[in-house]
Amino acid sequence: MTDPTRRQVVQAALVLAAAGQAGAKASAAMLGPDGDADALRLGCCYYPEQWDESRWKQDATDMVARGLSRVRIAEFAWTLMEPEAGRYDWGWLDRAVDTLSGAGLGVVMGTPTACPPEWMVARYPEILPVAKDGQVKGFGSRRYYSFSSLLYRRECARIAKAMADRYGRHKGVVGWQIDNEYGCHDTTYSYGAADLAGFRTWLRARYGTIARLNKAWGTVVWSQQSPSFEAIGLPTSSPYDFPPDMLLDYRRFASEQVMAFHKVQADVIRPLSPGRFITTNFMANFTEFDHYPVGQALDMASWDSYPLGVAAGKDDARWDRTGNPDLTGWNHDLVRGLNPAPFWIMEQQPGPVNWARYNPAPLPGMVRLWTWEAFAHGAGTVSYFRWRQGQVGPEQMHSGLNRPDGHISAGGEEAAQVAKEIARIGPIPKSARGDVALLFDYETVWMTEIQPNGSGQDHLVHAQSWYAALRKIGLNVDIVRAGTPVAGYKLVVVPSVWTIDEKIRAELAAANGLVVIGPRSGSKTADFAIPGDLPPGPLQSLVPVKVKQVAIARAGTGVPVTGTGITGQAMGWREWLETALPVLAHYDDGEAAVMGSARIWYVGCQGDAAFTGSLLKTASNRAGLKTYDLPDGVRLQRRGALTFALNYGPRSWTIPEARRRFVLGGKLVGPQQVSAWRDA
């Protein structure tokens, strides 16, 4: 059903893009109007079903008047579309689509599969997800389904086909969002009958014979041998640890279920809605499934950006009213690497949200800043969530571009300002290759969770600490999937990739810049075993080092590290290394912490910000990259010939070099302000 040619083009383009050859153009022609990277667009999320129909026309008119050109609808309205099994009611949705598109808005249709109707749950309780302790998660909120339920996939195909039949060729429809925020609310994992059946099928396909599985899982330890695939259970309840490879396989399986679930709807919609894009909306810092296969299967990636919600989950209160620029930036850069087409922000925070641990108000200027920041990192469209704050339901305290009484909100004013600036600023280049490639790998996140070896190990946090160190010295970072070609980058950093397959090894070998390998890299085989020649396993062919002992220190305790240009505290993970390479930094007990040659470095520990910062600044300078020393709140981001300076901080910042051709702001970038200039 999918067009294989098309997907090949997309994948090829991705490889080319990652390789810095602007190959994404190869696929741009197929992406419909929203693939046009030169246009920056604004949009919003809208729930016609939550408002009296008499307001729809004015809402649509107001959206356009405020400079919005895209609107996403329908992704939570299954029961209204199909009030009883098989009885569809399209009237209201027909009128909504007509009204919105009639006003000049391009409509993104959401498939409503995040919320099956009550009648379906009552009829098919087997579609519900099951918690690890056996409790069924029922109807009552959203996302109460298991990705593994074949029955539910069939129902999803049915509603997707019904929608695509009706709206697939509607002239106002520009694209599709399938489902909503896959995995949100801890729903990636389910432990019911459908999941067990799916897991066994998946294992049989992976291993063929139970003997191969037993070997891979190391079941000889603790008498865990299974006599058959039918004897395999889900990793739910046992007094102590399951085999780590079993846990990893369960997570691989669960991740692939998301992709399989997605594909069912995409395959149905594709032929019925030619020329329209298909996407889904990812979430910030979410790692429960591998975003690369899903992202590559899309026409473009999109994500939902809530900078204050993310900040509220962290201990650093400095970013409570702005968000942390390096967390927002990380997610932009990661999503930019999922697919060669310019990405969307499908949901952009427009004011205070309701769902985080703390919900402060953004400082004035931040809604505008976030929008320009998204464009700076390569976004094509920024769509705010939501047009108008709701009055009812669980999300009623989530702000919108308008207040519940219909008046424009503070965030709405800032969005309108951006719309005017877009109109003024002229053509926008595409994102080009960044200064540094940072390798990322979802399995490493999962393996770290499965076998952290001690409290506080979190691979995403570790990788983001390397990213932040690079951003603080003014570098642009491409976050690329491990195994992507990285030739052409002056600097390639690998915070950690636990399993080094031949493809990853070969691409690192082919790198012609400086490569910095972080701790725990190459520490596991694909079967979650320690390499027989010790970590870093296959990387030893590139960097002659052997990890003879490892340890994790208590949180908050550090060991001083000193070297040329490198100074700070080793904290958390630490390795004892055998190597003949020159030592670049050592611990206070004399053991080697960082070592390397002119082409490749190996780093045997995690560290504090001083360590990571000095390590990567020294490496960047060795690699010939020009670096800055930016305040924590100021970040620079290039988009082709345009460079943006974004100031999250409390103090103004003066752009160092003298002459600029500013298209936004000027030399002095005030708090919560943005400047942008074209290359001279």
Place this chain on the structure above:
Amino acid sequence: MTDPTRRQVVQAALVLAAAGQAGAKASAAMLGPDGDADALRLGCCYYPEQWDESRWKQDATDMVARGLSRVRIAEFAWTLMEPEAGRYDWGWLDRAVDTLSGAGLGVVMGTPTACPPEWMVARYPEILPVAKDGQVKGFGSRRYYSFSSLLYRRECARIAKAMADRYGRHKGVVGWQIDNEYGCHDTTYSYGAADLAGFRTWLRARYGTIARLNKAWGTVVWSQQSPSFEAIGLPTSSPYDFPPDMLLDYRRFASEQVMAFHKVQADVIRPLSPGRFITTNFMANFTEFDHYPVGQALDMASWDSYPLGVAAGKDDARWDRTGNPDLTGWNHDLVRGLNPAPFWIMEQQPGPVNWARYNPAPLPGMVRLWTWEAFAHGAGTVSYFRWRQGQVGPEQMHSGLNRPDGHISAGGEEAAQVAKEIARIGPIPKSARGDVALLFDYETVWMTEIQPNGSGQDHLVHAQSWYAALRKIGLNVDIVRAGTPVAGYKLVVVPSVWTIDEKIRAELAAANGLVVIGPRSGSKTADFAIPGDLPPGPLQSLVPVKVKQVAIARAGTGVPVTGTGITGQAMGWREWLETALPVLAHYDDGEAAVMGSARIWYVGCQGDAAFTGSLLKTASNRAGLKTYDLPDGVRLQRRGALTFALNYGPRSWTIPEARRRFVLGGKLVGPQQVSAWRDA
């Protein structure tokens, strides 16, 4: 079965009392001897079944010798009363009642329904409560029943009738306590079959049609429409939030189940025990059910006062050995507002308890101080828990007026001292109206728990912070149910009432003192929706202000607020306001924090103690109230013409005005001491 006339009298009296017109006398005649407010009495809780019968007579004699005149018994003895289904054994209880009353004690009979016998649980397991995760809470401690079980209500009516038949007209019996500590140990909420059936019935009665329910609950959000009442489940397990109005309805339902459960026994006992009071014992800081309907249905309210147990649940170690005077005071004043008759302390802490997080010993003097404090706040009787510390069972480490070896305890000595002081002090006036009315509302507590919008929101804590600020400046506070007439008060404060119905609005409009409205007031409709004209909704007719944005800051972070006489930090909840009113205080970013006219103020934030203290001191002075600046540990309380000074603190305090007619203590109030004087 209840006498409607009687209840109307009680309710009318309550209204009058709250209006400060001493109307409670209207019902006093019906309350039997314990309604006599001029008499201060002491009592204790006693478990004859836990001691050899040979000790009963001496115990009774000793009680009287120590000045006690009331004794509560029997509330945990169902199995002894009815060892097998339908076979009653009254012999032991007959002898106990005769022995106690024969010594001159008025007996309060407890119905034993907090603890159904094992044979009943075995026969009717459906009476057991069910936790949210589906686990049945079984026999083995106490309170293992669901309020919704009609079957259990029938059994309770049966044992209540049997007891009332036997003891209802016993000359020694002065009253009844129904059940014990409703809701204790997280038992207000249950999620079993009886609860589900009850909830559906309740919803059908409330909404009539499922369409009305769907509208009220806002089920259009996230496709949550229910096709019928039979499709409604309990709010147990779903991946994310249930509709907030569903959660509120569940809590309203659960609260009403307590009342319905209570009424069954009250209705049985009332005609069989004429002239005796009916009460039940409430708990401190307990908000799981609405105390107003239950309190008004009683002949008098009572509560169980454990100041150190309450203090141990808080972070402030200063009050570990005294209790926090403002928490004890809050509960006295709240319970005084439940019913016009003088309230009881049914269980008064006499020494260390066993059940709190920490269980220190009261400082010498505190048992006496607590007793006098209860009388100062309007109590008629203080009954200590318990006569003698037990030797067996879960509560064996709970102290009593006597040690397990029979000797008098330190607390017992202090109680005996109070008995002598009562005898000496002469006639006691009734409580009159306080200086300030503070509006309280249980639904606001529930709604805050359902939709806190961020960590740390706790309405009780917020309301108590306003109460404490008023107490620190020496004011007497009447805590009144929202909707009660407040005309006649110089100052009316509303820490927050989320849903403003017409009655509440009208009574506030009729106030002739200064009204101070706190944040989040009027922020929700009765269906848990945001008012279409924004918060504070209907209050806008009294105070022209509109809340255009809200936010919650991280715990521990504050924003300075400055105004005339008002200074401190805004913390937690904050609103952005549109208003034409004069601004009384503003944040450091220039936005308005407090505003108002000569008649009504609006406060748009929560704050630290400095903010709340200066806010309410300034308001009190504007309202013409004389204020003090008391140390944290010293509090003043008037009871008619008597004024008490109570010193919880570590340092002596000198009463400022020179000449007093002291009936207790003198001008210098030492640590843990009390003074009292009559109006000159």
Place this chain on the structure above:
Amino acid sequence: MTDPTRRQVVQAALVLAAAGQAGAKASAAMLGPDGDADALRLGCCYYPEQWDESRWKQDATDMVARGLSRVRIAEFAWTLMEPEAGRYDWGWLDRAVDTLSGAGLGVVMGTPTACPPEWMVARYPEILPVAKDGQVKGFGSRRYYSFSSLLYRRECARIAKAMADRYGRHKGVVGWQIDNEYGCHDTTYSYGAADLAGFRTWLRARYGTIARLNKAWGTVVWSQQSPSFEAIGLPTSSPYDFPPDMLLDYRRFASEQVMAFHKVQADVIRPLSPGRFITTNFMANFTEFDHYPVGQALDMASWDSYPLGVAAGKDDARWDRTGNPDLTGWNHDLVRGLNPAPFWIMEQQPGPVNWARYNPAPLPGMVRLWTWEAFAHGAGTVSYFRWRQGQVGPEQMHSGLNRPDGHISAGGEEAAQVAKEIARIGPIPKSARGDVALLFDYETVWMTEIQPNGSGQDHLVHAQSWYAALRKIGLNVDIVRAGTPVAGYKLVVVPSVWTIDEKIRAELAAANGLVVIGPRSGSKTADFAIPGDLPPGPLQSLVPVKVKQVAIARAGTGVPVTGTGITGQAMGWREWLETALPVLAHYDDGEAAVMGSARIWYVGCQGDAAFTGSLLKTASNRAGLKTYDLPDGVRLQRRGALTFALNYGPRSWTIPEARRRFVLGGKLVGPQQVSAWRDA
């Protein structure tokens, strides 16, 4: 099946040993070669099944070359021994035993019952343990069985018999380890059908009639009377506390189930493997079952020593890379008191482990130090876990004497050094009686958990604080079971024993040294009731004191205590005392804290390190014991005529007395170093 004579001898020896009369020799002859206390041995744990058979011979040769003489195998290999029900495969194990013993190693056979095979679990799911919430803990890790399952005991007897039939008389087999780490991973307690049946049987045997049970449990409180044994449930789920004596009986029952489970296998193996020892491996700080009966039933006790894993569970970071000497010492001394034969370290940490909250690397020297420390405290054999770090499975990150690539690890080098030192050091005396007897009692631990009366009460921590105070002043401590004769000790300390039976009372009465009784001693009867004459109950015949009130202070809050030689802060538990004895120290409110005569002291509180240290130093000096003032990291331990100085700390320590006959090290003990000398 067990030899009653033999057990009587062991028990008698234990009594004699505790009495300091070296009576252990009485049983030494029966212990086989490993009972030879004069020989210090090293060993390791080995998993032939995890490595290719081609490596076995070289491994065995290497072990011997490194000075190891013992090897434990097979304890997790049931599925390999019996791949299908009733079909045994001994070939691989025959070859493994032959290869190892052929190289000169004494083989310890582990019975594999910690891990039943999948086929058995599938066939008999009723053997699985059940959590308190009803969730079954399934196949998937280890220890997934209930001790109460008679069916599982039968299966265990079968495999034990099969192994003993085959290897019981093998010349290379020196002994048996039954099962592995009883109770690990929260497996002592189970709440399934087998457990319920067992509990009822146990109760019937204990009480005979339900009336006696009701009386003992105090079920008169809260109407908890049970009409029959069949009506008794397990203490799983109820809204509040179960009767404390029910909880205690459940723990007594569970503890006895471990013993009963153990006995089944021991009884099978004993006659089939004459001359070989039977042991099992205990864990550090593990108190879920009473170690005394199990320990006495063994031929020798053994335990698994992971000093860094234990340290990682505590808040004190000082010991992260060494372990806390007083926790390691406590466990050595406790296990030495379980059985008169020299104990084994069955698993000794050889480097970083994988399973603790933090997993640092031991400082260089610590593996050697731990080994000598074990010998100093009386160990006969120290066996390292494990020979070679694994590559697969949950424990792959646990270090070994060799790395996964086969090279020797840092810990392996240190073990080899110890082997050389053993060979050099000459004959080793047996442990003799220590300076102080410290009474310990498992029921006191359980009772404290059941009725802590406030946060932070932990009897093991309390007892260890007294132990640490004694160790810091250089004393050798014998930890003895309450009720053991203690005549002959100059000092006997009782941190707390809650239930004083006549045996305990009589032995304390017979003590001829100074006896120091700690708080809460004698505070409960055997039925978990308060003694009618108040605590300390029967101890009042020895020390005339009565506890009239008790309290627990908030964590971190203290009250100054002052006396002659005693100074510090009372913290946690505090008692108010009636006594005519001289007061040795009092609180700042004048109440007595410590009191006593020349023969016996009573201590009415817990305290900080200053209080406990000064208390026990003063007591030791009064008792005529010579004391030191050691740094926190330095400890002294005598083994007969040999004395060891062990330095865990960061600074060198000089042994005070001038002339020594050193057999290890010298006068200056460097960090992580050990010195040893013979009595002059």
